[in-house]
Amino acid sequence: MIAPDDITGLVLAGGRGARMGGVDKGLQPYRGMPLAMHAVLRLAPQVGSLMVNANRNLAAYESMGAPVWPDAIPDYAGPLAGFLTGLEQCRTPWLVTVPCDTPGFPDDLVERLAAAAEAQDADIAMAGTTEADGSVRTHPVFCLLKAELLESLVRHTQGGGRKIDGWTAQHRTVVAPFGDAAAFANANTLEELRRLDAHG
Numbered sequence: 001m002i003a004p005d006d007i008t009g010l011v012l013a014g015g016r017g018a019r020m021g022g023v024d025k026g027l028q029p030y031r032g033m034p035l036a037m038h039a040v041l042r043l044a045p046q047v048g049s050l051m052v053n054a055n056r057n058l059a060a061y062e063s064m065g066a067p068v069w070p071d072a073i074p075d076y077a078g079p080l081a082g083f084l085t086g087l088e089q090c091r092t093p094w095l096v097t098v099p100c101d102t103p104g105f106p107d108d109l110v111e112r113l114a115a116a117a118e119a120q121d122a123d124i125a126m127a128g129t130t131e132a133d134g135s136v137r138t139h140p141v142f143c144l145l146k147a148e149l150l151e152s153l154v155r156h157t158q159g160g161g162r163k164i165d166g167w168t169a170q171h172r173t174v175v176a177p178f179g180d181a182a183a184f185a186n187a188n189t190l191e192e193l194r195r196l197d198a199h200g
Contacts (some may be wrong), residue, residue: 099141126176
């Protein structure tokens, strides 16, 4: 079994926050704490070590008690830039990523991703939930990946690749099923954040 100590956690908080009017999404209040702090507290017990990917307000993120690393690629290049930063700084065999805007993700997320990766001898495991029509929706930012994929991701991003699935399709990837889709509810706008705060 992949041990928690072999996994570094990464909270992705480096986005532009365009759909929130350009505010720093991870610092928006949710139930008395910044959104990203919820992710830090939820992920920390599931992994051996933890870091945050952020591109502004670095001191505010550092106050959450984890090392903070900005994107290695300029101009808010998206989640893959965060993946790349995480892999560059990762000192364990595995890295797991979570976004800063999904405060209720499962507290057994990492354990189940690790079990799926091990069972299928996969390089990458992503979370997936079953939709009402029976289809499976993947959540690629909830991703466990081998640290040795760094070189591959460097090549992909240097070639202009910015889509997660465009890169993960090059590797053995498994989707780990999660039953509770509500656990993956996220906030892309301030209105969605208000709704999540009221009902989440």
